[in-house]
Amino acid sequence: MHIPDGFLDGKTIAATGALAAGGVAVALRQVRRQLPPRKVPLLGLAAAFIFAAQMLNFPVAGGTSGHLVGGVLAAVLLGPGAAVVVLTAVLIVQCFLFADGGVTALGANIFNMGVVGGVGGYAIYRVVRRVFTGTRGLVMAAAFAAWCATALSAISCAGQLAFSGTVVWSVAFPAMVNVHLLIGLGEALITALVIVAIARARPALLAATPEEDTSLGYEPVLLFGLLISLGLALFVAPFASSWPDGLEKVAERLGFAEHAADPVLGAPIPDYAVPGISTAGMATALAGLIGTVVVFGLAFVLARVLVPKSAPETS
Amino acid sequence: MRPDFFDRHSRLDSPIHRLPASVKLAAALVMVLGLVMVTAERWPAFVVAGVLLLGVAVASRIPPGFLVKRLLWLEPFVLGVAFLALFQPDGGRVFAVLVTRSTLCLFTMILLSSTTPFADLLDVLRRVRVPALLITTLALMYRYLFVLVAEAERMRRARASRTFTSRRAQLWKSLGTVIGQLFVRSTERAERIYAAMCARGWR
Numbered sequence: 364m365h366i367p368d369g370f371l372d373g374k375t376i377a378a379t380g381a382l383a384a385g386g387v388a389v390a391l392r393q394v395r396r397q398l399p400p401r402k403v404p405l406l407g408l409a410a411a412f413i414f415a416a417q418m419l420n421f422p423v424a425g426g427t428s429g430h431l432v433g434g435v436l437a438a439v440l441l442g443p444g445a446a447v448v449v450l451t452a453v454l455i456v457q458c459f460l461f462a463d464g465g466v467t468a469l470g471a472n473i474f475n476m477g478v479v480g481g482v483g484g485y486a487i488y489r490v491v492r493r494v495f496t497g498t499r500g501l502v503m504a505a506a507f508a509a510w511c512a513t514a515l516s517a518i519s520c521a522g523q524l525a526f527s528g529t530v531v532w533s534v535a536f537p538a539m540v541n542v543h544l545l546i547g548l549g550e551a552l553i554t555a556l557v558i559v560a561i562a563r564a565r566p567a568l569l570a571a572t573p574e575e576d577t578s579l580g581y582e583p584v585l586l587f588g589l590l591i592s593l594g595l596a597l598f599v600a601p602f603a604s605s606w607p608d609g610l611e612k613v614a615e616r617l618g619f620a621e622h623a624a625d626p627v628l629g630a631p632i633p634d635y636a637v638p639g640i641s642t643a644g645m646a647t648a649l650a651g652l653i654g655t656v657v658v659f660g661l662a663f664v665l666a667r668v669l670v671p672k673s674a675p676e677t678s
Numbered sequence: 679m680r681p682d683f684f685d686r687h688s689r690l691d692s693p694i695h696r697l698p699a700s701v702k703l704a705a706a707l708v709m710v711l712g713l714v715m716v717t718a719e720r721w722p723a724f725v726v727a728g729v730l731l732l733g734v735a736v737a738s739r740i741p742p743g744f745l746v747k748r749l750l751w752l753e754p755f756v757l758g759v760a761f762l763a764l765f766q767p768d769g770g771r772v773f774a775v776l777v778t779r780s781t782l783c784l785f786t787m788i789l790l791s792s793t794t795p796f797a798d799l800l801d802v803l804r805r806v807r808v809p810a811l812l813i814t815t816l817a818l819m820y821r822y823l824f825v826l827v828a829e830a831e832r833m834r835r836a837r838a839s840r841t842f843t844s845r846r847a848q849l850w851k852s853l854g855t856v857i858g859q860l861f862v863r864s865t866e867r868a869e870r871i872y873a874a875m876c877a878r879g880w881r
Contacts, residue, residue: 368783405868407818462787556854
């Protein structure tokens with residue numbers, strides 16, 4: 364999901380840059396206030412860890428492979444503020460050292476994966492965690508949040524591509540989101556497996572985090588919430604109301620409706636045969652909604668399978 | 679992968695390498711921003727930029743094979759996003775412009791990273807008042823990046839040499855364990871680093 368240089372126009376670069384700078388500033392402030400000095404090196408090591416974890420590919424169906432993004436994993440292990448700092452560092456190094464993800468798209472990438480994925484995913488994690496407790500609840504909440512974060516980042520990314528006038532929304536939204544609804548399943552499974560492995564090897568690492576994070580004051584929550592809603596209002600809202608018309612026009616002209624359906628194979632709703640809904644955009648949104656319910660159930664089952672009943676309580 | 683694959687040539691000696699890092703960073707940013715602003719009608723600008731970049735590449739004395747390999751390695755990411763542009767009115771033209779523009783931007787950034795050591799870039803970022811906490815994080819990350827990648831690779835090899843299964847479920851599970859272990863080791867390493875930093879008078 365790293366956007367390269369050349370895909371965003373001037374106004375999008377400025378807007379995403381401002382949003383990302385705001386997000387990183389809020390995160391740095393929160394980390395400086397809450398992180399004890401002895402944990403400062405951990406930020407750098409965690410960034411190197413996320414980077415190394417992203418280099419380990421896992422097999423997906425059909426010979427292709429995927430890798431972890433790690434936004435929710437970092438947020439669960441270190442807290443949301445630290446996760447934004449860590450992901451920002453990862454993206455800066457990938458941009459300047461590896462030319463992976465553009466400089467002009469750095470703001471967009473930090474906003475999508477760090478702020479929307481990390482903080483937005485963490486918010487979902489906390490909500491689920493409130494209802495489902497214990498190690499099983501932890502694993503389930505992290506898996507579900509990882510899936511949601513992947514989808515949310517993809518929606519934000521599609522919005523930026525459309526806002527730049529690079530790819531029309533009616534193409535970008537279904538293609539990006541459907542692919543990432545699938546990729547999100549891998550992200551959720553790996554996040555769950557990693558957390559189970561850490562819970563088994565060093566439960567103290569998981570137990571230590573919640574108590575440090577509950578003191579996340581109202582101010583960062585408010586500011587992060589404001590930034591995310593501002594970004595979504597800017598990049599996604601203008602298109603969300605108008606997608607059926609635009610898509611119908613394009614579909615008629617190019618007859619691509621069948622092409623666009625390709626990436627959805629194996630997604631929660633394999634074809635767009637949802638009664639009464641004919642456009643890919645609407646069907647994608649609906650597939651997303653149904654997928655959310657299904658993945659929530661899957662995460663619940665996954666946690667029951669992975670964590671034995673007698674597992675030690677971590678929090 | 680060799681640990682220094684990406685910025686192996688950043689410490690060569692050439693007129694380009696000798697330029698101050700701040701100049702190179704500013705020039706690369708101007709180049710990329712300029713390329714982003716160029717519209718399809720003014721396509722000769724792409725040719726000018728291409729010639730300019732080739733000139734820099736020749737002057738920097740970086741082996742051309744290395745540059746081409748890096749470019750080809752990153753091109754799939756560009757094509758992946760540009761591919762979406764094909765499914766819209768006038769998609770072919772948009773696709774061509776996007777790929778040309780992005781490839782030139784990629785080339786600019788590859789030249790920057792292969793002529794400037796990362797530590798020098800960090801120094802420039804510090805001088806333009808990027809917060810110290812972020813700089814510390816970046817510096818430590820760069821230092822331990824290759825250590826952790828090598829460690830992960832070692833753990834994976836150790837695991838592969840002791841198990842005979844290639845079942846997918848097993849692969850996923852062992853990957854989860856490797857990444858989990860990597861995090862545990864990273865936190866332990868961070869604690870040792872903190873002790874070492876304090877012993878040397880940090881803060």
